[in-house]
Amino acid sequence: MTRKSEDASRSTIRDVAARAGVSASTVSRVLGGVYPVSAATRTRVMRAVREMDYVADARAKAIAGVGTPTLAFVLEDITGPSFALMAHGVEREANRLGHLCLVCSTEGDVEHELEFVEMMRAQRAAAVILVGGAADTVEYRERTRRMADSLSSAGSRLVLCGRPPLGPGAPVTVIEYDNEGGAYALVAHVLSQGHRRVLFLGGKADHTTAQGRERGYLAAHRARGMDPDPALVLNGDFTRDSGHRLMRRALKEGLEFTAVVAATDMVAAGALTALHEAGLDVPGDVSLAGYDDIPFARDLHPALTTVHVPYEELGRLAVRTALGRTAEDPAEHLLLGTHVVVRDSVTATGS
Amino acid sequence: MTRKSEDASRSTIRDVAARAGVSASTVSRVLGGVYPVSAATRTRVMRAVREMDYVADARAKAIAGVGTPTLAFVLEDITGPSFALMAHGVEREANRLGHLCLVCSTEGDVEHELEFVEMMRAQRAAAVILVGGAADTVEYRERTRRMADSLSSAGSRLVLCGRPPLGPGAPVTVIEYDNEGGAYALVAHVLSQGHRRVLFLGGKADHTTAQGRERGYLAAHRARGMDPDPALVLNGDFTRDSGHRLMRRALKEGLEFTAVVAATDMVAAGALTALHEAGLDVPGDVSLAGYDDIPFARDLHPALTTVHVPYEELGRLAVRTALGRTAEDPAEHLLLGTHVVVRDSVTATGS
DNA sequence: CTCCGCTCGGGAACCGGTTTCCGTCGGTGT
DNA sequence: ACACCGACGGAAACCGGTTCCCGAGCGGAG
Numbered sequence: 001m002t003r004k005s006e007d008a009s010r011s012t013i014r015d016v017a018a019r020a021g022v023s024a025s026t027v028s029r030v031l032g033g034v035y036p037v038s039a040a041t042r043t044r045v046m047r048a049v050r051e052m053d054y055v056a057d058a059r060a061k062a063i064a065g066v067g068t069p070t071l072a073f074v075l076e077d078i079t080g081p082s083f084a085l086m087a088h089g090v091e092r093e094a095n096r097l098g099h100l101c102l103v104c105s106t107e108g109d110v111e112h113e114l115e116f117v118e119m120m121r122a123q124r125a126a127a128v129i130l131v132g133g134a135a136d137t138v139e140y141r142e143r144t145r146r147m148a149d150s151l152s153s154a155g156s157r158l159v160l161c162g163r164p165p166l167g168p169g170a171p172v173t174v175i176e177y178d179n180e181g182g183a184y185a186l187v188a189h190v191l192s193q194g195h196r197r198v199l200f201l202g203g204k205a206d207h208t209t210a211q212g213r214e215r216g217y218l219a220a221h222r223a224r225g226m227d228p229d230p231a232l233v234l235n236g237d238f239t240r241d242s243g244h245r246l247m248r249r250a251l252k253e254g255l256e257f258t259a260v261v262a263a264t265d266m267v268a269a270g271a272l273t274a275l276h277e278a279g280l281d282v283p284g285d286v287s288l289a290g291y292d293d294i295p296f297a298r299d300l301h302p303a304l305t306t307v308h309v310p311y312e313e314l315g316r317l318a319v320r321t322a323l324g325r326t327a328e329d330p331a332e333h334l335l336l337g338t339h340v341v342v343r344d345s346v347t348a349t350g351s
Numbered sequence: 352m353t354r355k356s357e358d359a360s361r362s363t364i365r366d367v368a369a370r371a372g373v374s375a376s377t378v379s380r381v382l383g384g385v386y387p388v389s390a391a392t393r394t395r396v397m398r399a400v401r402e403m404d405y406v407a408d409a410r411a412k413a414i415a416g417v418g419t420p421t422l423a424f425v426l427e428d429i430t431g432p433s434f435a436l437m438a439h440g441v442e443r444e445a446n447r448l449g450h451l452c453l454v455c456s457t458e459g460d461v462e463h464e465l466e467f468v469e470m471m472r473a474q475r476a477a478a479v480i481l482v483g484g485a486a487d488t489v490e491y492r493e494r495t496r497r498m499a500d501s502l503s504s505a506g507s508r509l510v511l512c513g514r515p516p517l518g519p520g521a522p523v524t525v526i527e528y529d530n531e532g533g534a535y536a537l538v539a540h541v542l543s544q545g546h547r548r549v550l551f552l553g554g555k556a557d558h559t560t561a562q563g564r565e566r567g568y569l570a571a572h573r574a575r576g577m578d579p580d581p582a583l584v585l586n587g588d589f590t591r592d593s594g595h596r597l598m599r600r601a602l603k604e605g606l607e608f609t610a611v612v613a614a615t616d617m618v619a620a621g622a623l624t625a626l627h628e629a630g631l632d633v634p635g636d637v638s639l640a641g642y643d644d645i646p647f648a649r650d651l652h653p654a655l656t657t658v659h660v661p662y663e664e665l666g667r668l669a670v671r672t673a674l675g676r677t678a679e680d681p682a683e684h685l686l687l688g689t690h691v692v693v694r695d696s697v698t699a700t701g702s
Numbered sequence: 703c704t705c706c707g708c709t710c711g712g713g714a715a716c717c718g719g720t721t722t723c724c725g726t727c728g729g730t731g732t
Numbered sequence: 733a734c735a736c737c738g739a740c741g742g743a744a745a746c747c748g749g750t751t752c753c754c755g756a757g758c759g760g761a762g
Contacts, residue, residue, distance in 0.1 A: 010506060012718055020624070023742050028720055035721095036739055053501055058409040058473035059418075060718035063747050067410075068470070077647070078442065084435045091456050093430065100470070102453040105442050119451070122409035143649040150404055155361060238648065276652055295430070299591065299620040301627055301652045363748060374712050381748055386751095387709055411748035414717050 011052045020048035031056060032066070062124075070100045071319060072120040072128045076108050080266075081294035082311050086131055086161065089315025097323060099126060110143070117147050121154050127322035129159040129315075133209030134166035148172045159322045161314060164208045165333060173321050175334045177314060179209055182307040182338035183216025184223075186289055187261055189305075189340055191224055194349045195259040195287060199272055200233040201246050202263045210238075213263050213291060232257060236267070241271025251278050258286055258349045265290035265297045265306055272300060272345075287346040302344035309338050362403045371399035382407060383417070413475075421451045422670060423479045424469040427459050431617075432645035433662050437482055437512065440666025449672060450477060461494070468498050472505050473578075478673035480510040484560030487515035499523045510673045512665060515559045516684060524672050526685045528665060530560055533658040533689035534567025535574075537640055538612055540691055541655075542575055545700040546610040546638060551584040552597050552622055553614045561589070564614050564642060583608060587618070594621025602629050609637060609700045616641035616648045616657055623651060623696075638697040653695035660689050 017024040022041060029035040030045040037045075048054075061067040073090045075083045087103060094101040102120075106113040114128075120128050128151060134140055145166050148158040152171035160166075166172040177266035190198055200217045203210030214233060221228045234250065236242030243262055247270065250257070268290030276281055280290050282302055290297055293308035314336060321332060368375040373392060380386040381396040388396075399405075412418040424441045426434045438454060445452040453471075457464040464481075471479050478500060485491055496517050499509040503522035511517075516525040541549055551568045554561030565584060572579045585601065587593030594613055598621065603610070613619035619641030626633055633639050633653055641648055644659035665687060672683060 003458065013720095014718080024719080025721080025743080029741085032720075036741095038740065041741080048595050051505060055469065055473045055505070057414065057475060057718055058470070059413045059475065059757055060747090061473075061720080062410045063414060063749085064718085064720045065747070066720065077439065078429065079432075079433075079435050081430075081432070084430050087454075088428065088430050088456060091454065094456075095455070100453060100474075102451060103438075103442065103453070104446070104452070105439060107443075118406065119409070122406045122412075124408060124410065153404060154406070168617060240646075265397075269647070272652070273654075295591075296620070296647050296650070299624060299647070300650065301623070303624075331426075365748080366748095375749080376713080376751080377711055380711085383750075387711095389710065392711080408748055411717090412720085412750080415748085415750045416717065417750065 011054050011161065013054075013056065016048045016052055016054050019043055019052065020045045026234070032107055052089070068098065068100050069126040070102065070120075070123055071322070072116075072123075072125045073101060073103050073315075074113060074116055074130050075103070075105060076132045077105050078103065081296065082130065082292050082309065085294070085311035086315040086318075089312035089317075090129060090319050091315075092312075093316040093319040097319065099319070099323070114143070114147070116330060117151070117158075121151055121156060124154065125156055127157045127319070129318050129322060130163060131161035131318075132163065133203075133207045134163055135204070135206035137206070140164065141166055144172075145170050157322055159318050162209060163320050173318075173334075175314065175318055175321070175336065177257075177309045177336040178338050180216040180219065181211030182291065182309065182340070183261075184220045185216075185338075186291065186307050187217050187220035187342045190259050190261060190287065190289060190346055191220060191226075191343065193259075193287065193346060196226070196349075197229065197232060197257040197259075199250055199255065199257040199260040200228075200263070201243055201260060201267050202235050203238050203242075203267075206234050207237075210235075210263055217261060232256065238264045238266060240266045240270035240273075243272075244274045244299040245266030246272070247271040247274035247275075251275075251280075259288070259346065260286060261289045261291075263291055264303060265292045265294045268271045268274050268304055268306070268345075269296070269300060272304075283345050283347040287349070289346050293341055298343065300345070305336050305343045305346040306341055308341045310336060356417070362405050363409065367396070367399050367403055367405050370403065371396045372592035377497075380701065384656065402586075419449065419451050419552070420477040421453065421471075421474055422673070423467075423474075423476045424452060424454045425467055425479065425481050426454070426456060427483045428456050431452065432647065433643050434482065436645070436662035437666040437669075440663035440668075441480060441670050442664075442666075444667040444670040448670065450670070450674070465494070465498070468502070468509075472502055472507060475505065476507055478508045478510055478566075480512060480669050481514060482512035482669075483514065484554075484558050485514055486555070486557040487559050488557070492517055495523075496497060496521050508673055510669050512669050524669075524683045526665060526669055526672070526687065528660050528687040529569065529689050531565025531567040533642065533660070533691070533702060534564040534612075535571045536567075537642065537656075537658050537691045539574070539638060540693065541610050541612060541638065541697055542571060542577075544610075544638065544639050544697060547577070548580065548583060548608040548610075550601055550606065550608040550611040551579075551614070552594055552611060552618050553584055554589050554593075554618075555585050556586050558588075561586075562566060568612060582606065587617045589617060591617045591621035591624075594618030594623075595625045596621070598622040598625035599628075602626075602631075610639070610697065611637060612640045612642075614642055616643045616645045616655060618660075619655055619657070619696075620651060623655075629701075634664055634696050634698040638700070640697050644692055649694065651696070656687050656694045657692055658696040659692045661687060 015026045071094045104116045151158045165220045234246045236246045290304045290306040293306045297304040368378045455467045502509045510524045587597045593680045641655045641657040644657045648655040
């Protein structure tokens, strides 16, 4: 009484071998490779495989050294449009290169991040890509350095994307996009439109991405021989809420400005809402610019002038360099360029 | 000459055992469990582990039956805000339940989807969650049914989210959100504002999500004894571009309407831009509503009236039921409710 | 002072594959 | 007709863990 029902809740290679009347090695050979197997045997084995709907256990293969390599992508929150873009790039490139890709949101929890990286080390992931700015404290450097070493000694590799680089000698690949340069170009554009008092809606004061953008803001002023009013730079975080809150506050306090530059498109979106609520017209009454060029930037009204960051390409690049590099190679530090994209939210002032 | 350098490119449990002067079983016990081990031995082992920075290979553990289970999430494009929301929910819940979570974007490619599901079966994933509408063809049903059976026979489980359910008896959990009901409520709201000719910007004609929303649109009209002009329902897809294109066409063709309901917030965003380009005021000249309540809906100007779909909760629910259910349990079919959220883009007409 | 039982740790089998090593078989060259 | 060679397939070792099974000590009870 052969049970032909799909009972085979978990068929092993030996089950298949038994059914085909051959040994396990033969099944493995038929499935795996280029080893000479007679046509008759191959047919019998393949039939058994088909009948049992057999698929070799990927974990077992991995442990035997023949497996799909894995790659991990760690971010704060997949919901952020720029992160999502990067994730997309990472994921595409990863499985173009035949890698599995697992994603983890840390919700900004350092503990969680650490835990996950450890788990990836256990999975023998080929590389771990960490993305998202952070405060550049010595605690950060030590912690990250430890991760890098430990991954490296396990034959894996850590890639930092848009994160503060570690000291020299750390087995890390760092890929940054040019925050300062982008902000510089953007603010220069705003200033070139005749604006003289431009409000800066920044991020957390110790967050390197925020710092870079703020530096660009300042540098652009200085390059014109201007010294921006310190009261014009506000700190919050990178959320829409922060933009909304900061903008309301600025309006309420009667700050004077003719343009506002937000550290993020999300912040800009919040600011825009606040401006609208105050009955102000953008760009008629005040110009507004963002940063990141998330897809939605062009859907805002007016379409947002912003800085384009090649997030998806960034993701692809991250996996490419991560997988190309071996443990012995020297560390690498890439800086991706950005460019401002002019839309409708910034116009000349003093009309 | 003991090399204390972190040469241990790949230390096994036996290496640790050797260093600690015990057997591999003992190391395993110290690390793993509650098995009685003397304090002295434990200390020695732990020291060796620390010195070698050892982490047990997760794949080996998995194969031995002690491992972090895995769960897969397959979607079209992580870049879509609603998908990202779901992914977030899935991911959070997955690792709250101690599961690893891998994500795969299929770019809408059926071949790729199939391939990935097969790979997940090889990984012995605890469950595979498939999300995103599709055309409900017999080819679709057969293909999906095959996936379901094959996963089920491997002790895994397929979860369909917002996808056309299969026939009865398929080992599948289906979770849908109420497209028809949501659209009905939304359109009813629009009609209650006095609008009589409302344009519907739909999706692909064979896409079940699009169909559901269109049915709701029609039903809301009929419930008022109205029979909407067939010329008022346009088909495209769920992208911003589609909304933009459709809206321009409608305007150009001189279609008459006082409100437009888009099948998606993205479509609404595109439509809004087209409306603005045409010099029309929203909601002054024409009202506009979307569907999905993606986070950006409230950043549009005017803030978009739309239907809230609990995407994140949907994701969480998906993994919860997927993991709760065993192969023997009957299939399950959940329908999540939605509700319209009234913002500023729809107002009374005929003022 | 024995005997019993409990604590502790080692050996070996096992998880599900791959690969090396070797033996067998059939066919060919001389 | 015999040696040799290449094709084929099985047994066993291995990958890196876990766990069952068992034996060695040790302490306490009788």
